[in-house]
Amino acid sequence: MIKALRGMKDFLGGDAKKYEYCVDVCKQIAQNYGFSFCETPLLEETALFKRSVGESSDIVGKEMYQFEDKGGNDVCLRPEGTAGTVRAFLEAKLDRSLANHRFFYYGAMYRYERPQRGRLRQFHQFGVESFGIDDVKEDANIILLARAILDFFGIKATLKLNSIGCTTCMPPYKQKLTSFLEKQDGLCEDCLRRKDTNPIRVLDCKNEKCHELLNPAPRLLNELCEGCKSDFEKLKDLLSKAGIEYEIDTNLVRGLDYYSKTAFEFVSDELGAQGTIIGGGRYDKLIEYLGGKPTPAIGFAMGFERLMELVTMPKSKRSGYYFGSLCDGGYEVLLKKASDIRKHHKVHLDYQNRSLKAHLKQADKKEALYCVCIGEDELKNGTVWLKNLENKEEKTISLSEFKALDE
Ligand code: HAM
Numbered sequence: 001m002i003k004a005l006r007g008m009k010d011f012l013g014g015d016a017k018k019y020e021y022c023v024d025v026c027k028q029i030a031q032n033y034g035f036s037f038c039e040t041p042l043l044e045e046t047a048l049f050k051r052s053v054g055e056s057s058d059i060v061g062k063e064m065y066q067f068e069d070k071g072g073n074d075v076c077l078r079p080e081g082t083a084g085t086v087r088a089f090l091e092a093k094l095d096r097s098l099a100n101h102r103f104f105y106y107g108a109m110y111r112y113e114r115p116q117r118g119r120l121r122q123f124h125q126f127g128v129e130s131f132g133i134d135d136v137k138e139d140a141n142i143i144l145l146a147r148a149i150l151d152f153f154g155i156k157a158t159l160k161l162n163s164i165g166c167t168t169c170m171p172p173y174k175q176k177l178t179s180f181l182e183k184q185d186g187l188c189e190d191c192l193r194r195k196d197t198n199p200i201r202v203l204d205c206k207n208e209k210c211h212e213l214l215n216p217a218p219r220l221l222n223e224l225c226e227g228c229k230s231d232f233e234k235l236k237d238l239l240s241k242a243g244i245e246y247e248i249d250t251n252l253v254r255g256l257d258y259y260s261k262t263a264f265e266f267v268s269d270e271l272g273a274q275g276t277i278i279g280g281g282r283y284d285k286l287i288e289y290l291g292g293k294p295t296p297a298i299g300f301a302m303g304f305e306r307l308m309e310l311v312t313m314p315k316s317k318r319s320g321y322y323f324g325s326l327c328d329g330g331y332e333v334l335l336k337k338a339s340d341i342r343k344h345h346k347v348h349l350d351y352q353n354r355s356l357k358a359h360l361k362q363a364d365k366k367e368a369l370y371c372v373c374i375g376e377d378e379l380k381n382g383t384v385w386l387k388n389l390e391n392k393e394e395k396t397i398s399l400s401e402f403k404a405l406d407e
Contacts, residue, residue, distance in 0.1 A: 007113070007121030009305070018308050019124070023106055026126040026149055026302070030104040033145040035128050038103040040084035042110075046076040052083040052286055054257025056197035063111040077110035080256070081127040081301060086286055089131055095292035100132035106304070118274030118306050127301035131287070134296040136231050139262045139282065140238040142298055146266060146278050147244055149302070155310045157266040157277055159244065162221065162252040163232040164200065166260050167285065169225040174199055176218050184213045203251045219250040228261055235262060258283040262298065271306055278302040318390055320346030321370045322363035325353050330374035337372075337384075337402065363389060372402075 004010060011019045027037070046066050053059050065077035078084055085103055094101050106126040113119055128145065130138055143159065150157055165173060181187065181195045181202060191210050194201040203214060224232065239246055246264075254263050263281035271277070280300025287295040321341060323334040331351065338347045348366045350359065356373060363371035371387045378384055384402050387394040 005121065007115035007119075009120060009122070014313075015308070018311060018313055019304060021313060022153075022304055022307055022311060023126070025152055026106065027104065029149050029152060030126075030128055030145065033102075033128075033141060033148070035102040035104040035130075035145075038085060038088065038105050039107070040078075040081070040088045040105065042078055042108065043075050044078055044084055044087065046074040048083050048087055048290075049076055049079060052086065052256075052258050052290060053080065054198070056194070056201070057255055057257050059111060059256065063113055065110045065112060079111045080109055081105050081107075081125055082129060082256075082258070082283070082286075082299060085127070085129045085299075086290060086292075086297070089129075090287065090290060090292045094131065095287055095295045098132075100130065102128070102130045104128045116274070117272050118303070118309070120305060124304035125301040126304060126307075127299060129297060129299035131295050131297045133298075134284070136235040136238065136262070139231075139235050139298055140242065142280065142300060143239065143244065143264060144242060146264075146280070146300055146302070150266060150277070153307070153311045155268065155277070155307070157268040159239075159246040160249040160252050160265045160267055161236070161239075161246045162249050162263045163224055163228055163261055164253055164259055164263050164281070165220050165224055165228050169220070169223055169228055170200075170260070173218070173220045173223045176223070177202075180217050187213060198257065200253045201255070203253050204255075214251075221248070221250050231261060254279060254281055258286040258289075260284050264300070268306075268310060271309060274306065276303075277306045277310075316367055318367050318369040320348070320368055321372055322348045322350070322359070322366050322368035323372045324350040324359035324362065324374075326356060326359070326373060326375035327353055327379060329379055333374055333379065333399070334372070334384075337399070340403075360387070360389075 049064065050060055059079045064079060067075065069075050085105060089095065089101065104127065107124060108122050109125050110122055112121055115121060128142065130142060147159065164170065177199045178195065181199060186209055188205065188207045188210050191202045191205050203217065252263055252265060259281040261282040261284065265276045266278040267275045268277055269275060278300050282298045284296040287297060323338055325331045325334055330353065334349060338349045341347050348368060350362060359373050360371055369389060371389055373385045378396065382399050383396050384399055385394065385396050
């Protein structure tokens with residue numbers, strides 16, 4: 001039997017319902033915060049991710065689903081949503097408009113990682129990207145939106161916050177850090193490689209020995225330029241005033257190369273090793289770097305599989321109709337009626353003649369609000385029998401009078 005690929009999961013039954021529910025909630029809250037839906041292709045030119053996510057990142061270095069298509073193009077399944085959204089923004093020339101633009105998206109992303117709890121090769125993200133606002137008020141807006149989604153589901157997750165500086169303060173800091181790293185003996189292989197490619201990534205190494213060695217490392221938060229420092233202070237103040245708790249984490253550098261200034265993550269301690277539900281930050285230079293007009297930007301993405309582990313579905317309510325026939329000829333009458341009612345309501349139309357008791361049992365299982373049946377008497381009299389499964393009221397009404405109950 002052919003099975004799903006390693007690290008790729010189906011959403012069926014309860015999981016599918018939960019995914020739909022989570023998408024609906026996230027969409028609604030994002031809209032409330034001023035974001036509108038956008039959709040970009042799953043497949044993009046590999047160069048887009050190399051240039052935006054960055055050659056030194058693990059994603060580009062070892063996790064891309066990259067291949068040559070039949071036309072000889074070097075393409076790649078999207079490992080994340082920011083790069084594609086920026087490409088679409090640029091292609092639509094929105095960088096030339098003076099307005100700000102806010103988008104949300106959701107869907108599958110692909111990273112060839114070692115599968116484990118909370119880490120898949122095909123996973124789903126809900127992401128938001130805001131273009132054109134160079135003000136920490138937007139950073140606060142984005143963080144509040146992320147918090148609002150988690151709060152809706154009753155999820156407790158710690159907001160970790162850092163600033164990773166800008167083109168003024170980052171380069172001298174990198175130099176300082178590199179000379180510190182040069183003096184350390186015993187860094188793991190990953191850190192040694194990162195020391196040369198992107199030294200700040202060394203800070204989020206999970207290896208115990210590296211952790212100890214890096215304890216006295218210089219911290220960018222102490223080396224920020226005036227602009228970054230004042231923005232970070234303003235952001236902290238705004239969050240405090242909005243009642244949002246946070247922890248400063250000077251090791252939070254994010255695994256993608258496009259970030260500058262604000263970086264944040266929401267981390268749950270109920271998810272094991274892969275506890276980050278949401279990750280995001282500013283990327284003020286990316287649009288320019290990809291050929292657009294300088295445009296400040298900020299966003300985040302949330303992992304649905306991780307979110308779904310923590311979401312409890314609300315108790316489902318009865319809704320719609322169950323139609324069942326007890327005798328030959330009943331189904332055909334119900335089929336016509338079902339088409340009318342289905343214009344506005346869910347109708348489960350059963351195909352078999354069954355006893356009333358069997359139909360009622362099925363209607364209950366389908367969580368229908370109304371059970372509608374036709375037996376020989378009803379067929380003869382042009383009526384249907386209808387029962388409200390919540391208040392248990394039942395009645396027989398003429399077929400022509402029987403309309404959806406809210407009509
Ligand atoms: P990221 O931190 O790479 O950021 O991913 C965001 C979230 O996606 C993670 O916090 C996690 O919940 C989920 N995630 C990532 N990889 C996996 C995986 N292999 N399996 C399951 N879930 C996973 C980004 O993708 C950025 N584009 C976020 C962003 C948007 N920054 C600015 N705008």
